[in-house]
Structures are given as C-alpha cells and as structure tokens.
Amino acid sequence: MSNQTPLLPTEDTIPLDHLADLVDELPPGLQPPQLLPSVVILGRPNVGKSTLFNKLIGRRQAIVGDEPGITRDRHYGVVEWLGRNFELVDTGGIVPDDEAIIPVNIFRQASFAIEGATLLLWVVDAREGVTPLDEELVRHLRATGKPVFIVANKVESESVRAAAGEFYRFGFDTLFPVSAEHGTGTAELLDAILDFTQAPVAAPPPPERIRVAVIGRPNVGKSSLINAILGEERVIVSPIAGTTRDAIDTDLVHNGRAFTLIDTAGIRRKGRTTAMAEKFSVIMARKALERADVAVLLLDAVEGPTHLDEVIAGYALESGTSILLALNKWDTIEKDANTAKLYERQLRERVKFLDYAPAVFISALTGQRVTRVLDLAVRAYDARYRRIPTGELNRFFTEHLATPRATMPTSTPVKVHYVTQARSVPPTFVLFTNSTKKLHFSYIRYVENRLRENFDFFATPLRIVSRPRLGKKS
Secondary structure, three states: OOOOOOOOOOOOEEEHHHHHHHHHHOOOOOOOOOOOOEEEEEOOOOOOHHHHHHHHHOOOOOOOOOOOOOOOOOEEEEEEEOOEEEEEEEOOOOOOOOOOEEEHHHHHHHHHHHHOOOEEEEEEEOOOOOOHHHHHHHHHHHHHOOOEEEEEEOOOOHHHHHHHHHHHHHOOOOEEEOEOOOOEOHHHHHHHHHHHHOOOOOOOOOOOOEEEEEEOOOOOOHHHHHHHHHOOOOOOOOOOOOOOOOOEEEEEEEOOEEEEEEEOOOOOOHHHOOOHHHHHHHHHHHHHHHOOOEEEEEEEOOOOOOHHHHHHHHHHHHHOOEEEEEEEOHHHOOOOOOHHHHHHHHHHHHOHHHOOOOEEEOEOOOOEOHHHHHHHHHHHHHHHOOOOOHHHHHHHHHHHOOOOOOOOOOOOOOOEEEEEEEEOOOOEEEEEEOOOOOOOHHHHHHHHHHHHHHHOOOOOOOEEEEEEOOOOOO
C-alpha cells in the first residue's frame, strides 16, 4: 500500500450507461445567468483540452500536464476575438477504468456546463485516432442535443491532418484540425465559433485594480519589497528561505491608481520540492501568476541571474502577464558609471526571450526606487489593454507591411494583405496572407518590433498569428 499523499481526492464512479440519465436529473437553475454565448470544451483525458483552453483565451489559466485527470473542476474564461466575446469553459477529462466507469463528480461538473452551453467543442487526439472511449462518448454527446464541433488536436504534420478525417464518421459536420500547443488552426476555429454563436461585440472592462505578482527564487526579498512599498510590515519577512507558503494579496493606492500586490512563495527547482508543502507552494505561486496583470520578477543583484531565474521567467512568459525585471539589493553593490549596464547585459543574456521587459535596480531594504516598480506597472498595464484603432493599423500596414519582405526563407514570398488586432490581454494581431504556410520567425520578430516602436506596448508580450485570407489561394 502506497504511503504517498494523493494530490487529488478520490471520487465515486458511475457506469457510462447512466450518464444520459444524470444529465436529465440535474436540478434547474444551477448555472448563473449567461451574458455571453457559452462554449464548452469536452473530451477524454490527455487530449489537450486545457492546452486548447489556454490558447483560446490567450493566457495560461488552466493547469496543463501530462498526467490524465489534472483538470477536475470547470475553468471559465472570456475569449476576445476580432472585437467580439464569448465564454469558454474547460471541463475535467472523463477518466475510465477497466470497466469503463467515470468519476461521478467530474461528469457532474461537465454536465452543469453542458446545460448552459451554446456549443460543445469535442476535443480528440488526431495522432492516436479513434479510441473505444471516443466511440462511447459520442453517444452521450448526441444525447445532449447540443451542436458539436470536433476539434482534432495534435495535428503537427500533413499525415496527421489527413488521418483526422476519420472522426467525420461520427456524423458531426464540422471538424477543425488544430495544434493547441503551437496555435495552428486555432484562428479558423475562433472565426467559426464567432459565426455560429453570434457572439456579441463587447469587450470586458479592465479590472478595477492592477494585479501585480512579485515572483522569484526563495529569499530574494519578495516580502521585503512589498513591505517597502507599503511602508509597513503587512507580510512576514524572514531571512529563512521559504517563509511565504501561500499567495498573499494586499491592496493599496499609488498616485491615484489602485493595486493588488500578490506576494508569492519562492519557486524552487523540482529536485528541491520533495515536501508536499513546498510542492503546494510552487502550485500556488504559479496560480497567482496566472491571475496577475503584471509580474515583477525579483532577482538578487549580489548573486546575479541564475538558471532558476530563467526558468521562473519562462513561467511568467507562458502565463501571458506583462513582465518587469527588478534587481534587488542594489545598495550592497560597489558600482561605477558602467555597473548598471554590465548587470543588465548579463541579465539579458540569461533571459533573451524577455528583451521587451524593462529592468529596474532597487533596494527593498533602503526603499531605493521601490515605488518606481508601481509606476512601471501602471505603464505596462495600460499597454496590456491597449487597442489600436483601425485607421492607425492601416497606416502601420502601409508603412511597414505592404511592401514585400522576406516573410519566408524560400523563393516564393508570402504576401501580407492586411493586419487586424484580434484581442487585447495580451495584445494579439492577425496577419492575413496569401498562403497557409507559416511566416518565418524573423519576420514575426520584425512585425513585433515595429508594433512596439509605433504603439508603445511597454513590458507586454505580443501575440502574432498568421492565417490565409479567405478566397485566396497560395
């Protein structure tokens, strides 16, 4: 008998044959009023439902992992695409055992979502093909009476794309081959969802408070920084690494702007998170990062940037937050006129993928430049919610994209016809082209740099999506 503590509670199970009855028995009125069309993601475990959810909402919100059954509860998000919105719901994977039975609470949660759904997205694994559980699930999908789009995930090659066609045999007319991990095919899926649901033109208002998560390795001074900003000891400060075990929220107002500061547990290397409490701290820190608008990656100026700092920076990038880099303990460094430049150069070498993130040199102990962090967070937050008017984007296109450039490393260039902003948070732009082929990464980088120069997307990640213009052949 294993003495390991389970990460998730065990649940009762019910036979597959009883699922349709369970849907019928749901009490009415359990769902809150739906102000937006509700699109629900369903499927068996490990087909990429949460990865697709994160890709469609534009940021990492649902936890993703290779272990089946990680998602147990519903996750809600609002998708903004081409100026229109709909609600997206991620549900837990339906986990069978040898007798094809399903955890009752997981399906009950999925059933609540199905009840209020406008459209179901049935996610399948195109690489693995049709499985017996897929064949069993389709029967219950039909029983719901809801419209269904098949989303054949993990299509990373033409051979897998062709094989995905076998899912048409289940009788649903609409199938989308996608790669949720790489984003391939997701623009076409979003377009179809908008058309089918008649999603309204309505952008969600920004949160009333700027949510700033302070992240970093243990003992770099995260709690000390928050105390310095607040001017009082509102959170425990200790020289012992690992004092903070959970995310702590503190509200304040600075220069007329409201903030929520989120102090997080230090993120350790996997090999150093053997204790369950420490593993939980890592999970909580990443969840705090996922709900933040701006992440302040705090580094130790004395020790300099490390590989673990690079890993944590990757977490922040993956979450879709705006990012600031803060080197703490700057008061302890002997310096001359070139010291700051040398330190920043060293930092940039470690986190080359965050070249857009500004660096600020602070001391939580003396209070040196700590409020500068809030000033930069305001600028990053405003850039995060920035929408570019159509006229300005047209001017940008004429100046920077209309002339053919090296969009692909081939003899056949890809022509960009026009550009539009599909969403904010983070700002996402779609380049409509004359080809189904991907744009070269160097061209994507060129577009991103020009967007930053022209529209001041300060400290904020940009998403660039290419897709063929309808009615045009490559």
